[in-house]
Amino acid sequence: CRLRPFSCEQGLLSRPDGSAAFLQGDTSVLAGVYGPAEAKLSKEKPDRAVLEVLLRPKVGLPGVLERSREQLLRRTCQAVLLQALHPRTAISLVLQVLSDAGSLLSCCLNAACVGLMDAGLPLSSLFCGVTCALHPDGTILLDPTARQEQ
Amino acid sequence: AAPAGPLLCGPGLRRSEAGLLVTKCGLLRHRPGGGGAFWVDSQQKRYVPAKGDHVIGIVTAKAGDVFKLDVGGSDAASLSYLAFEGATKRNRPNVQVGDLIYGQLLVANKDMEPEMVCIDSSGKSSGMGIIGPDGFLFKVSLGLIRKLLAPKCEIIQELSQLYPFELVLGMNGRIWVKAKTVQQTLIIVNILEASEYMTAEQRKQAFAKVSG
Numbered sequence: 637c638r639l640r641p642f643s644c645e646q647g648l649l650s651r652p653d654g655s656a657a658f659l660q661g662d663t664s665v666l667a668g669v670y671g672p673a674e675a676k677l678s679k680e681k682p683d684r685a686v687l688e689v690l691l692r693p694k695v696g697l698p699g700v701l702e703r704s705r706e707q708l709l710r711r712t713c714q715a716v717l718l719q720a721l722h723p724r725t726a727i728s729l730v731l732q733v734l735s736d737a738g739s740l741l742s743c744c745l746n747a748a749c750v751g752l753m754d755a756g757l758p759l760s761s762l763f764c765g766v767t768c769a770l771h772p773d774g775t776i777l778l779d780p781t782a783r784q785e786q
Numbered sequence: 787a788a789p790a791g792p793l794l795c796g797p798g799l800r801r802s803e804a805g806l807l808v809t810k811c812g813l814l815r816h817r818p819g820g821g822g823a824f825w826v827d828s829q830q831k832r833y834v835p836a837k838g839d840h841v842i843g844i845v846t847a848k849a850g851d852v853f854k855l856d857v858g859g860s861d862a863a864s865l866s867y868l869a870f871e872g873a874t875k876r877n878r879p880n881v882q883v884g885d886l887i888y889g890q891l892l893v894a895n896k897d898m899e900p901e902m903v904c905i906d907s908s909g910k911s912s913g914m915g916i917i918g919p920d921g922f923l924f925k926v927s928l929g930l931i932r933k934l935l936a937p938k939c940e941i942i943q944e945l946s947q948l949y950p951f952e953l954v955l956g957m958n959g960r961i962w963v964k965a966k967t968v969q970q971t972l973i974i975v976n977i978l979e980a981s982e983y984m985t986a987e988q989r990k991q992a993f994a995k996v997s998g
Contacts, residue, residue, distance in 0.1 A: 653830065653831045653832040654830070654831070671832065672832065672834065672859075672860050673832075673860050674860045674861065675860075718800075718809060721896060722834070722860070722896060723896055723897060724860070724861075725860040726860075753811045755830060755831075755832065756810055756811075756828055756829065756830025756831075756832065758800075758809035758810060759809060759810075760807060760809065
């Protein structure tokens with residue numbers, strides 16, 4: 637039950653209000669947070685901030701898998717973000733996959749959390765993610781690599 | 787003896803049913819005067835308008851009697867033409883689109899559009915108003931502005947020994963600098979931008995290189 641060595645870096649991008657890079661072994665994800673910024677009239681909500689998550693894969697256009705992961709990330713971030721403090725604004729979280737060597741979803745979750753922290757957005761708590769794989773003989777593997785996931 | 791007065795919770799702390807909630811990451815600071823105050827000293831780039839802040843705004847539109855300014859938040863701030871010192875209905879201030887204005891936020895909460903004024907409660911301008919022509923406006927993080935606004939800031943004292951210059955600091959992360967020549971202005975801008983991550987030693991070396 638061992639995790640790969642992981643590291644993270646904050647504030648590496650100059651344009652977004654908050655940015656973070658999270659590395660778990662060979663898997664790395666770059667997160668950029670913009671907000672609270674002006675929201676389009678059609679998308680703004682009168683009592684809370686609107687959170688938008690964009691997950692970009694390393695190659696190709698975002699597909700159905702990316703969309704479902706975006707929804708999961710959005711629900712997680714909405715649970716901790718104090719959206720009521722910034723009504724009628726939009727917060728954008730853009731994640732770019734730099735390399736994928738297994739446990740991509742948990743790496744995205746961790747990068748999102750560190751990115752939201754770096755942007756100074758009010759959070760009620762922090763969150764993190766770890767991927768678990770169940771071996772056919774019953775043992776649990778933590779933070780599997782791509783080969784172990786197969 | 788226990789301090790008298792209510793305990794203040796500053797930025798980064800919120801009161802909830804479960805007690806005190808920490809909402810931002812940073813250093814916890816404490817001020818012991820009059821009941822005590824706690825706040826979290828956090829770092830961010832995005833400005834959220836707060837009442838009483840002195841900010842630099844850029845005029846984006848003139849809508850009848852009111853100017854719309856961009857202060858870096860999610861909403862544009864409004865500034866009435868009567869909110870200048872000595873302004874009356876006949877004597878309007880000469881403000882064009884694209885001008886820089888240094889003023890104070892009178893109204894700023896999450897539900898309303900922010901409002902700015904360029905006079906204080908007694909009607910005097912006390913340094914606020916239209917910022918003159920020329921000069922250079924640039925953006926830094928909010929933590930650096932708070933560091934520069936601390937009394938007896940070393941960076942400003944060392945800079946003032948280099949060349950004479952005019953400096954306006956806005957709490958929304960904007961700084962306006964004007965020196966005698968363009969080159970001196972740019973040197974001051976570069977030093978201010980770099981001083982966020984320089985130690986005192988590196989700063990002294992940078993000054994020696996510039997003035998020597």
